[in-house]
Amino acid sequence: MTKITSLTELKKLRDSLKEKMESYSLLDHPDSIIQVKVAMATCGQASGARPVFDYFKEELEKRNIPAMVTQTGCMSYCYAEPTIEVTIPGKNPVVFGFVNTRKADEIIERYIRKGELPDGVIPVNYETVISQ
Amino acid sequence: MKQKQLRIALRNCGVIDPERIEDYIAKDGYLALGKVLTELTPEATIEIIKKSGLRGRGGGGFPTGLKWEITRKVHGDQKYVVCNADEGDPGAFMDRSVLEGDPHSVLEAMAINGYCTGASKGLVYIRAEYPLAIERLKIAMKQAREYGFLGDQILGTGFCFDIEIRYGAGAFVCGEETALIHSMEGLRGEPTVKPPFPSESGYLGKPSNVNNVETYANIPVIINKGADWFASIGSAKSKGTKVFALAGKINNVGLVEVPMGTTLREVIYEIGGGIRDGKAFKAAQTGGPSGGCLTVKHLDIPIDYDNLIAAGSMMGSGGMIVMDEDDCMVAIAKFYLEFTVEESCGKCSPCRIGNKRLFEILEKITQGNGILEDLDKLKNLGKVIIDTSLCGLGQSSPNPVLSTLDNFYDEYIDHVTYKKCKSKVCKSLMTYIIDEEKCIGCTLCARNCPVNAISGERKQAHYIDPEKCIKCGACMEKCKFNAIFIN
Numbered sequence: 001m002t003k004i005t006s007l008t009e010l011k012k013l014r015d016s017l018k019e020k021m022e023s024y025s026l027l028d029h030p031d032s033i034i035q036v037k038v039a040m041a042t043c044g045q046a047s048g049a050r051p052v053f054d055y056f057k058e059e060l061e062k063r064n065i066p067a068m069v070t071q072t073g074c075m076s077y078c079y080a081e082p083t084i085e086v087t088i089p090g091k092n093p094v095v096f097g098f099v100n101t102r103k104a105d106e107i108i109e110r111y112i113r114k115g116e117l118p119d120g121v122i123p124v125n126y127e128t129v130i131s132q
Numbered sequence: 133m134k135q136k137q138l139r140i141a142l143r144n145c146g147v148i149d150p151e152r153i154e155d156y157i158a159k160d161g162y163l164a165l166g167k168v169l170t171e172l173t174p175e176a177t178i179e180i181i182k183k184s185g186l187r188g189r190g191g192g193g194f195p196t197g198l199k200w201e202i203t204r205k206v207h208g209d210q211k212y213v214v215c216n217a218d219e220g221d222p223g224a225f226m227d228r229s230v231l232e233g234d235p236h237s238v239l240e241a242m243a244i245n246g247y248c249t250g251a252s253k254g255l256v257y258i259r260a261e262y263p264l265a266i267e268r269l270k271i272a273m274k275q276a277r278e279y280g281f282l283g284d285q286i287l288g289t290g291f292c293f294d295i296e297i298r299y300g301a302g303a304f305v306c307g308e309e310t311a312l313i314h315s316m317e318g319l320r321g322e323p324t325v326k327p328p329f330p331s332e333s334g335y336l337g338k339p340s341n342v343n344n345v346e347t348y349a350n351i352p353v354i355i356n357k358g359a360d361w362f363a364s365i366g367s368a369k370s371k372g373t374k375v376f377a378l379a380g381k382i383n384n385v386g387l388v389e390v391p392m393g394t395t396l397r398e399v400i401y402e403i404g405g406g407i408r409d410g411k412a413f414k415a416a417q418t419g420g421p422s423g424g425c426l427t428v429k430h431l432d433i434p435i436d437y438d439n440l441i442a443a444g445s446m447m448g449s450g451g452m453i454v455m456d457e458d459d460c461m462v463a464i465a466k467f468y469l470e471f472t473v474e475e476s477c478g479k480c481s482p483c484r485i486g487n488k489r490l491f492e493i494l495e496k497i498t499q500g501n502g503i504l505e506d507l508d509k510l511k512n513l514g515k516v517i518i519d520t521s522l523c524g525l526g527q528s529s530p531n532p533v534l535s536t537l538d539n540f541y542d543e544y545i546d547h548v549t550y551k552k553c554k555s556k557v558c559k560s561l562m563t564y565i566i567d568e569e570k571c572i573g574c575t576l577c578a579r580n581c582p583v584n585a586i587s588g589e590r591k592q593a594h595y596i597d598p599e600k601c602i603k604c605g606a607c608m609e610k611c612k613f614n615a616i617f618i619n
Contacts, residue, residue, distance in 0.1 A: 003280030005288035007166040010157070017158035039146055041232040042264045043225070073233015075146030076387035085146070125403060126137030126389070128147075129353050 024068065024089065032089035034067040034112055036060070039083045041074035047081035048100065055101045056084075059108060067112075077122055086111060095122040136403055138365065139389045140373050141189075141226075141349040145233030150268050153275035156236040162281050164355035165240050165247075169289045174204060174248040181248075181351070183359035185371030190216055190307070190344030191419065191448045192524075193370070193437040203249040203331040203341040211251035212340040213242050213293075214330070215348060216312060217258035217265070220304040221420030222471060223379040224451035227345035229387055230375075231258070231265035234349065235272035239295060241351035243282065246293040249341050254295035257312050261302055269297060304421070304475035307449075308523050309334075309342040311477070322479045323523035344449065346375055367393035370436035374447065380417075380454035381408045393434040396426055400454060411456040415539070419448030421468045421475075422528030424535025425461070444535045446528070460557035461540040462547050466494040468532040476525065483526030486517040490533055499560040502548040511537060556618050559603040563619045568593040570615035577607035577616065 004010050024035055038044070038053040053071060060067040075083045080097025086107065087093040096107060097120055110116045139145075148155035156162070168177050182197030203211065215238060219227040231238065242254040258266055273295055276282040284292045298316045305311045306321040313335050315321035334340025350372060354362045363371050370392035376399065378388055383405035390399060396416060400406065407413050415425040424445035426433075433439050437447050455464065469491040478484045490513055493506050514530030521527045537544060546552045553561040566577070566586075571593040578586040578594060585601045588594030596607070596616075608616040 003278070005280065005285075007163075007170045007287060010162060010166045010287065014157050014160065014163065017154050021155075021158050037146070041229060042262070045264070070149045071151070072147060073145040073150050074229040074387065076142065076229065077384070078386040079384050083146075125135055126139050127135045128139040128143045129357065 024087070034060075034065060034089070035085075035087040035093075036067055036069045037072045037085040037087075038069065039073070039075040039077075039081070039085075040071040043074060043078055044082050049082040051101060052082050052084065052099050052104055055104050056108075059105070060112075063108065065108070065112060080120075080122060083122065088112065088115070093124075095124065096120050097122045136394065136398055137389055138373050138391050140353050140365075141230060141237075141346050141375050142233070142387065142389045143353065144237065145229055145387075148234065150233055150235055151271050153236060153272065153279060156234070157279075160356055161236055161352075162240050162276075162279075164352035165243050165281060166287050168244050168247055168355060169287050169291055174250070177244065177248050177355070178204065180359045181354060184354045184362040185359075185366070185369075186347065186350055186354060186362065187370060187437060188344060189346035189350070189374065189449070191422070191446065193447060196343065196347055199331060199343070200245060200248050200341060202329070203251075203339050206332050206339040208250075208339040210253070210336075210338050211249055212335045212338055213245045213249065213251045213254040214309075214312070214316075214335065214340050214342040215242055215254065215256040215258075216307060216309065216342055216344045217256055217262070218300045218307040218312060219259065219262075219345075219449065220302070220307050220475075221449055221451040223453045224377045224420060224449055226375040226377050226387065226450045228262050228265050230345050230349050231262070232268055235265075235269045236276065237352055238269075238345055238348045239272055239276055239282065241348035242295060243286065243293045244351055244355065245341055245343065245348070247291055249339070251339075251341065252292050252294075254293065255298050255316060255335065256295060257298045257300055257306070257316055259302055260299040266297065266299075273297075303477070304471075305477045305523070305525050308525060311523065312342065313340065320477070322477045323525070325522060346450070365391050367434055367436040367439075369438055374435070374450060376418075376450045376452045378404050378452050378454065380452075381411065381456040381459070382406070382454040383408055390435075392436040395432050395434055397431040399435070399452070400431075404454070407454065407456050411458065413454070414457050414459055415455045415461065415464075417445075417453040417455065417464065417532070418451065419446035419528075419531070420451045421471050422446060422524065422531055423448045423451075424531045425455075425464075425539055427539045444531075444538055446531070458555050458557070460498075460553050460555040461536040461543050462494065462498055462553070463555075463557045465533045465536045466491065466498055469494055469529070472525070472529040476529075480520075480522040480526060482517045482520040483522070483529065486513055486521075487526070487529050489513060490517070490530060494533070497544065497547050498553075498558040500547070500551045500558075504548055507537065507541075507544055507548065510534075562603055563598050564596050564601055564603060564605070564608060565617055565619050566594050566596055567615045567617060570613050572613060572615075574612070576610050576612070580606050580610045582606060 573591040
């Protein structure tokens with residue numbers, strides 16, 4: 001990894017990373033793929049986020065669904081751990097709570113494949129400084 | 133609809149992969165550091181922080197910009213930037229979430245602080261009980277060094293800054309900044325009298341700027357979006373947002389970040405989804421063992437540093453424990469006192485002995501042996517402890533007692549005068565009784581009693597011997613005819 005030695009360089013790197021990130025959610029982009037984020041802070045892992053994370057990784061590959069499964073910190077819905085967020089290109093991210101491997105299977109088959117919303121969706125209840 | 137929550141400190145938590153610096157950079161990460169190093173002088177940066185109105189999120193609410201300015205002005209060959217991640221309040225997990233979800237924001241802010249105060253070394257004091265936070269922090273530090281955001285000649289400028297981790301061993305008092313510094317030095321985690329403040333003489337006797345995790349998490353955004361933007365959020369004297377760890381008898385347990393000035397009602401009923409099982413709200417405890425209770429009458433006051441103090445509680449680091457009608461406030465006060473007695477470092481007598489006495493009086497009351505005089509004793513002793521203790525721990529430890537005495541005096545009277553605990557929490561004040569009309573003499577309760585306190589003939593009403601009964605409630609749970617009740 002090369003060190004960044006100026007603000008201009010940093011901004012350039014940011015722009016290219018941003019573009020790459022945003023391309024995942026653009027509908028007509030050739031690289032656009034489904035994103036699954038699993039909340040993996042201490043709290044999430046304690047309630048079983050790790051098997052859910054592994055399940056998504058293995059199953060999406062097995063079922064030939066191009067997807068990127070990543071970990072994040074706490075999504076702050078402690079009452080509904082483990083929580084995950086699924087982004088289908090062109091659609092708003094959807095957060096699901098109380099996800100186990102059975103629920104994960106349902107999410108893959110119903111939401112990711114067919115676009116139907118199963119139960120257990122947590123409505124977004126905040127704004128972030130980035131969205132403002 | 134405009135959302136009640138606004139996430140500044142938690143902006144990246146649950147959004148980015150905390151173990152990938154690239155995710156953070158894509159979200160304008162390290163941009164604030166770059167901007168400060170290349171376009172702003174330390175003085176101008178401090179001016180921005182001052183103007184933003186940011187106050188310390190660890191609980192005290194000291195103006196952050198002012199603290200930075202003091203550390204800058206103190207002369208010293210070596211200065212330190214310290215991050216207080218010794219989160220110890222029962223039921224608080226804001227700092228852990230930030231460190232586990234967005235560690236880079238803290239590192240970036242510490243580097244900015246180093247530039248402003250003239251420090252070249254940063255130290256994160258974190259509890260050893262947070263292994264995942266420590267691991268992610270280490271990964272983040274390694275990545276930041278690889279990209280050149282930490283280390284020598286950061287971003288091609290002459291500024292050098294690096295960070296080390298120091299582990300705490302889980303003593304509550306080490307969240308107090310002088311105790312924290314002694315613990316880092318390898319000494320006993322005991323506080324010393326201020327002044328001198330750490331900004332003047334801190335780690336190894338050098339000027340040290342101590343800020344809390346959440347305070348740091350706000351810094352990059354303030355630099356990027358400007359002081360005016362930040363100052364436009366919040367109430368008159370408390371700017372920005374505050375993260376609360378919402379716990380207890382509430383439907384949506386979790387982290388919330390709301391603009392200062394949001395009311396308790398909005399937090400509990402709109403964001404928190406109300407009280408569990410439709411029960412009635414009784415109180416919310418803020419500020420942990422140093423704080424107090426907010427009650428129904430406080431539901432509509434805007435939450436900020438000054439209003440909470442006026443209401444007899446405090447902001448604290450952000451723990452908010454919600455209690456319903458089934459919670460006994462005397463028992464709650466006793467719980468916090470037990471915590472304080474356990475955590476008092478023992479250096480000064482008011483805290484070491486005074487809190488122990490407070491606890492004993494509360495124990496006496498919950499066991500049904502209290503007298504009215506005890507309530508005055510609690511009040512007087514509490515005030516003495518506040519006035520004479522050495523550090524923040526002792527100076528605030530009687531708060532849960534004083535605040536419950538103020539708000540729930542009738543509950544104390546119930547315990548002391550009528551020997552009753554309406555919430556049915558204090559076991560010594562309860563008697564289990566069998567309703568002779570309802571009991572059919574099935575003997576199920578007698579067979580399940582672990583101490584053989586229940587007697588009676590088959591098909592005849594049974595009787596519980598109050599002398600033998602240990603009030604475990606097993607009989608009541610087993611009875612199929614609701615024949616057992618608590619008096």
